[in-house]
Amino acid sequence: MKPCGRLVLQMARRMGSCEQKVSSCRQFSSEATAHDNIKVGTLCEMELAVAKQLNMKSHLPAPLSKQMDTLGEIVTLIREPIAEIASCMRIVDKNLPNLRLVLWGAFGTGKTVTLNQAVHHAYTNKWAIVHLRSAMELTRRVKEIEMSSFVSGRINDPSNAVAILQNFKQQNQHIWKILGVLLTEKDYEWSKSERTLKGKPITEIIEMGISAPFLASDCVGALFRELRRHAKDDKLKVLVAIDDANSLWGKTLVKRADRTYAPPSDLTLVVHFRRMISNDWTNGCVLMVADKKEVADARDELGVSRHTPLELFGEEGFEFVEPFVPIETTNYTESETDALYNYYVNKNWLASKAARSEEGRKQLMHLSAFNPYYYERLCAFN
Amino acid sequence: MSKKLANFAQKRWISCSSNSFNMYDPRVFREPVSNVQELRKPLDVDDERNFLFLKAMKSDATPVFYRDSVIDKLIRVCTKDGEKETSRKNVLSALEIIKRRQYKAWTKANDEEKKSIELDPFVIARKGIKNCHPLMKLQGVTRGGTTYQVPFPIEEPEAEFRAMKMMRDICRVRAKHGETHFKDILATELLAASQNEGSTITAKQELHKTCEANRAYAHYRA
Numbered sequence: 001m002k003p004c005g006r007l008v009l010q011m012a013r014r015m016g017s018c019e020q021k022v023s024s025c026r027q028f029s030s031e032a033t034a035h036d037n038i039k040v041g042t043l044c045e046m047e048l049a050v051a052k053q054l055n056m057k058s059h060l061p062a063p064l065s066k067q068m069d070t071l072g073e074i075v076t077l078i079r080e081p082i083a084e085i086a087s088c089m090r091i092v093d094k095n096l097p098n099l100r101l102v103l104w105g106a107f108g109t110g111k112t113v114t115l116n117q118a119v120h121h122a123y124t125n126k127w128a129i130v131h132l133r134s135a136m137e138l139t140r141r142v143k144e145i146e147m148s149s150f151v152s153g154r155i156n157d158p159s160n161a162v163a164i165l166q167n168f169k170q171q172n173q174h175i176w177k178i179l180g181v182l183l184t185e186k187d188y189e190w191s192k193s194e195r196t197l198k199g200k201p202i203t204e205i206i207e208m209g210i211s212a213p214f215l216a217s218d219c220v221g222a223l224f225r226e227l228r229r230h231a232k233d234d235k236l237k238v239l240v241a242i243d244d245a246n247s248l249w250g251k252t253l254v255k256r257a258d259r260t261y262a263p264p265s266d267l268t269l270v271v272h273f274r275r276m277i278s279n280d281w282t283n284g285c286v287l288m289v290a291d292k293k294e295v296a297d298a299r300d301e302l303g304v305s306r307h308t309p310l311e312l313f314g315e316e317g318f319e320f321v322e323p324f325v326p327i328e329t330t331n332y333t334e335s336e337t338d339a340l341y342n343y344y345v346n347k348n349w350l351a352s353k354a355a356r357s358e359e360g361r362k363q364l365m366h367l368s369a370f371n372p373y374y375y376e377r378l379c380a381f382n
Numbered sequence: 383m384s385k386k387l388a389n390f391a392q393k394r395w396i397s398c399s400s401n402s403f404n405m406y407d408p409r410v411f412r413e414p415v416s417n418v419q420e421l422r423k424p425l426d427v428d429d430e431r432n433f434l435f436l437k438a439m440k441s442d443a444t445p446v447f448y449r450d451s452v453i454d455k456l457i458r459v460c461t462k463d464g465e466k467e468t469s470r471k472n473v474l475s476a477l478e479i480i481k482r483r484q485y486k487a488w489t490k491a492n493d494e495e496k497k498s499i500e501l502d503p504f505v506i507a508r509k510g511i512k513n514c515h516p517l518m519k520l521q522g523v524t525r526g527g528t529t530y531q532v533p534f535p536i537e538e539p540e541a542e543f544r545a546m547k548m549m550r551d552i553c554r555v556r557a558k559h560g561e562t563h564f565k566d567i568l569a570t571e572l573l574a575a576s577q578n579e580g581s582t583i584t585a586k587q588e589l590h591k592t593c594e595a596n597r598a599y600a601h602y603r604a
Contacts, residue, residue: 070482072489348488351481351501354447359418363447381477381503382448 040083041335043343046074046120054119054171059133059243061112063376071347077336079110081327082117088325089121089285094234098284100277100321102245102309105329108373111289114329115241118287119171122239128179128227129171130240130276132164135247136293138269142254149191150218154268155254161216161269165209168223175236179203182230188222190215202226217268224272228281238284240276245288246309248274249317250295277321288321331370344379355382411437418445441466452508452542453477459546460568472565477503479569500576510575514545514582518593523602532602533593549575549582 046056051074057065060074068074085101092099103111122129132138138160148154172179180201188196188205194215196204202223209219231238242248248270254262264270277286290312295305305311309326310318332340341361344350354360360382368374414436415421425432442454453473461469480503488499500506519540520531536544549571557564574580 066482070485348501349485351485352448352504353502357447360447367446381474381481 040078040080041339042078043075043339044078044117046076048073050120050123053173054116054123054129054131055167056116059112059119059131060116061373063373063380064113067376071349075343076113076117077340078117079114079329079336081110081114081329082121084325084327085114085118085287086121089118089125089127089239092237092283092285094232094283097279097282098240098286100279100286100288100324101327102288102290102321102324103327103329104290104307104309104312106307106331106371107292108371109329109331110372111291111329112243113372114327115243115287115289119239119241122237122241123171123174125237126175127237127239128175128231130168130224130227130238131171132242132273133167134244134293135242135270135273136244136250138267138273139247139250139252139254139264142267145254146214146217148217148268151268153266154271155256155262155266156214156217156268158213158216161220162210162213164220164269165206165216165223169206169210176203178236182226182235184222184226185229190218196222202230217272220269221272221275224276228276228284231283232281234283236283240273240284240286242273242277242287243289244291244293245277245321246290246312246314246317247294248277249314249320274320288324332365332372332375333370334365337365337370337375340375350379350382352382355379406437411435413437414439414443416443416445416449421445448504450504450508452511453504455542456507456511456546456550459543460550460564472563472568475565476568476572477507479566480506480573483569483573506576507572510572511542511545511549513575513578514549514586515541516544516586516589517541518590519544520589520593520596523599523604525602530599530602531592531596532599533596534603545582545586548585552581552585 048068051057051068056074057068060068064074064076081103088099088101103114105111119129119131138157141160142157143159144157146156146158148156169176180203182202183199184196184202184205185198187198190196190208190212194208194212196208205219205223205226209216209223227236227238230236248264250264252261252264252267254267256262256266265274277288290307290309292305292307292312295312297303309321309324313321338361341350341364345356350356350360352360355364364375364378364382368378412431412434416439442457443449457466457469457473460473481501484499484501484503484506488496488501491499515538516536518533519536521534522529523532524530549568553564553567553571556562556567571580571582575582
């Protein structure tokens with residue numbers, strides 16, 4: 001294991017029983033007050049205004065997004081993974097290299113939800129947030145490409161780059177003034193006519209990229225470089241949250257001029273995100289999700305692929321990403337299902353009489369096999 | 383005797399509807415128990431099921447708490463090309479959509495109206511199907527070369543089937559070009575039918591009108 005990784009792991013183990021900082025959420029347990037720590041096993045509500053700013057509607061999984069629309073609130077369970085992430089984020093320091101966490105687990109156990117809870121936690125603690133909805137969008141949902149003028153052979157993706165910049169702008173409104181104070185370190189010559197001079201606020205890079213899509217990919221790279229630099233100088237802490245991060249080393253559907261598929265290392269946005277993951281900057285936390293979407297094949301009926309980080313990142317990806325702290329998401333326990341069940345009953349979401357009976361409560365747990373996704377699906381039509 | 387007849391009928395393409403042939407030998411197999419409470423009770427010592435086999439349980443007879451005969455029948459009616467899982471997904475999604483729409487209306491309503499809004503999608507679906515039950519059916523009777531559409535009386539199970547079939551056909555026509563999904567259209571239809579509105583109710587009323595118009599042909603009922 002690399003020496004910096006050993007140091008990070010030692011720090012992580014040392015603070016094992018560290019108490020977590022409270023996020024601004026309404027607790028659902030009667031004992032917790034505003035000054036108590038987050039209790040694992042309770043439900044936590046995210047305010048709608050905050051959720052709107054963090055663009056939760058598009059970042060949460062589809063069923064939860066619909067629940068937000070119908071019930072008018074986002075209430076999620078606080079489980080062990082988010083408690084671990086919160087305590088890991090506490091030890092992020094300007095002297096330590098960035099702390100890499102990989103969320104892994106079976107289907108429907110809460111990887112994306114935990115990622116969004118962590119983004120919310122970063123928001124309340126006034127961190128800068130770089131949130132990518134899915135790395136698969138960069139590799140497989142590329143509508144139009146442009147060859148890069150900055151590095152030959154690299155492929156730019158204007159629409160995704162603009163989307164990333166707009167998302168960054170929307171999610172970091174809470175520290176926009178702080179970002180306006182941070183200055184660029186050098187002259188950026190985007191093209192023959194456009195340039196951003198040294199000493200200008202980095203928000204100008206974002207505005208430049210949003211207004212000119214053909215420059216947006218380079219603007220993303222410059223923005224990330226400036227964020228890393230300012231994090232090292234202890235001006236701000238950065239949370240990099242990438243869903244489906246293993247796709248950064250996966251399959252691409254981008255065709256080059258000679259009709260072969262480009263490897264992900266040829267795409268500028270993938271390169272920029274890989275640099276954000278790499279170990280050479282400090283005062284940050286990189287939270288990645290290893291998702292099976294990348295390797296899942298609907299036509300392969302016999303094969304059963306594993307959901308471990310080594311299997312999903314592949315050899316190259318795993319070597320790049322390690323050392324990291326693996327955080328496993330698991331199925332519900334009986335007390336967690338009870339908490340969620342009581343919430344649904346109080347909210348009148350479980351409408352049928354059979355679902356509200358004791359028999360219904362037990363059957364819901366067991367029919368869903370304690371899987372959070374299938375539990376929510378079963379409660380949806382009952 | 384019935385086994386030989388069935389074999390002969392199969393070879394000679396003769397319709398044989400008197401005694402339906404079942405792969406399960408009736409001397410050896412019994413029906414499975416679908417009720418959870420009964421399952422938990424121990425069997426009587428001299429119950430014949432101690433010595434016999436049980437038939438395999440069908441996928442829509444499992445003892446889950448949300449078992450509903452009307453919804454199961456609707457799933458079967460909407461099944462196409464034997465893809466019951468797709469049909470089940472569609473119908474249960476339609477129930478979810480009904481619940482979401484009713485829930486949204488419920489949150490906006492004041493306290494008086496809240497009592498009248500029904501949130502249970504199973505209750506709404508049952509009521510919708512019940513409102514679509516036709517009271518008579520039209521059957522073709524040929525007399526002297528002409529086929530007359532004669533009104534006949536109808537029993538509950540068949541009325542239920544015809545209601546579901548009418549609704550399913552209307553929804554399939556509307557979902558044909560793929561812009562709206564079958565589940566959304568089915569949800570709208572079930573909700574409207576529970577209020578006695580919608581295309582299926584209109585189709586039922588048209589059927590009743592035709593039956594009334596053809597009441598003179600009732601004499602042709604054999």
